[in-house]
Amino acid sequence: MTPEPFTTRHPYFSAAGFLFIVVGVVLGVGGLNEFFLMSTLEQVAMGDLVLAIIGILIVIRLRWRVKAGFTKGVRWDDVPLFILPAAVALLSLSEGIRVSSIVTILSFGAVTLVVGFAEETYFRGLILTTLLPMGVIRAAIISSFFFAAPHLLNTIGGIWDPSFAIVDSVAAFGLGITFAALRVRTGSIWPLIGIHALFDFTSLITLGGFSVPSQSSQVLITSVIIGIVFLIYGLFLLRRSNIDVLEQVAA
Numbered sequence: 001m002t003p004e005p006f007t008t009r010h011p012y013f014s015a016a017g018f019l020f021i022v023v024g025v026v027l028g029v030g031g032l033n034e035f036f037l038m039s040t041l042e043q044v045a046m047g048d049l050v051l052a053i054i055g056i057l058i059v060i061r062l063r064w065r066v067k068a069g070f071t072k073g074v075r076w077d078d079v080p081l082f083i084l085p086a087a088v089a090l091l092s093l094s095e096g097i098r099v100s101s102i103v104t105i106l107s108f109g110a111v112t113l114v115v116g117f118a119e120e121t122y123f124r125g126l127i128l129t130t131l132l133p134m135g136v137i138r139a140a141i142i143s144s145f146f147f148a149a150p151h152l153l154n155t156i157g158g159i160w161d162p163s164f165a166i167v168d169s170v171a172a173f174g175l176g177i178t179f180a181a182l183r184v185r186t187g188s189i190w191p192l193i194g195i196h197a198l199f200d201f202t203s204l205i206t207l208g209g210f211s212v213p214s215q216s217s218q219v220l221i222t223s224v225i226i227g228i229v230f231l232i233y234g235l236f237l238l239r240r241s242n243i244d245v246l247e248q249v250a251a
Contacts, residue, residue, distance in 0.1 A: 007062065007130050012142075015127045018058075019146045022122050025051050026153055040159065040210040045111045048118040055121035068125035069189030078186045082195060084233055085178055088226060089198040098208035108204045109197075116197030123147040123176065124183045124192055136184060137238060144176025160212040167223045174227030175199075177234030185237055 007014040029047040032038070038046070065071050074082075099105055123143055131139035151169040154160035160168070179192050204210065 008133070011130050011134055015130045015142065015146065018122055018126045018130070019150075021054060022051060022119075023150055023153070025054070026150065030156065041107060041111060044210065045114060048111070048115045052114060052118040052121060055118060055126065059121065059125060062126075064125070064129060068121070068129050069183055069187055070125070072186075072188040074186055074188050074191050081182055081185065081237070082191055085175070085182075085195050085230070086198065088230075089195060089202055092199075092202040092206045095206050097205050099205045105205060109201055112197040112200040112204065113193075115200055116193045116195075119147070120179075120189055120193045120196055124179055125189055128180055128183060132184070140177055140180035140184075140234065140238060143180055144173050147176040147179075148173035154212070159210060161214045163220060164212050164215045164223075167220045171223045171227035171230070174230035174234070178230040178237070179234075181234040181237035 026047050029043050029050070032046075033043055059065055059068050059070065099108070123146060127146055128139055128143040131142055148169045151172050152165050154168075155162050155165045179196070183189060183192060
């Protein structure tokens, strides 16, 4: 049985399998930390680099470079669609920058690019593409849920405050809907990789690192509102008038 027929016959199982790889690698690297005592930056860099390599090998093996959006750029007509998520990503900078070291800033930039590439390869490349034949809306919702759930792993080891992790998962679900819609509408995964990296980068230089302490009620409420905004925006991009076109892309 070749890989393509298996993903076609078992889209949900295949999507869950891709998520299992993500969670397995993250937990595996966390386990290695018990022996090598890596910093959080090193753990994230190693984990997502491994994920990126495995992910791109799977894309090549499935011959999905076109289907997953790796061979297509962005048309100028599609650029306005990315203004909202890019603007929200930059919104974190309004809280100020807590990092002054150029080396640290460059390190954060490099790591967030790897993270953006790895996560988009799995969630908007492999998982979304696998589920699209089941329907665009369903694929967007399930892939977004898969994207949001692993954010709860950030509570392991006390890296993130549990309340923020839950709220961030809600925001991630909404962002996932928008990213899925943009991926289907434009056919390209590259701008999503860039915006994803921008979200993580601005958060890191604002927080000063990967740890997220207890946040104020205002921050938590704002995160939920942002998630709702992205949910509405994503669903707007997938509105009924575009479904016929989107179904053709999915096919």
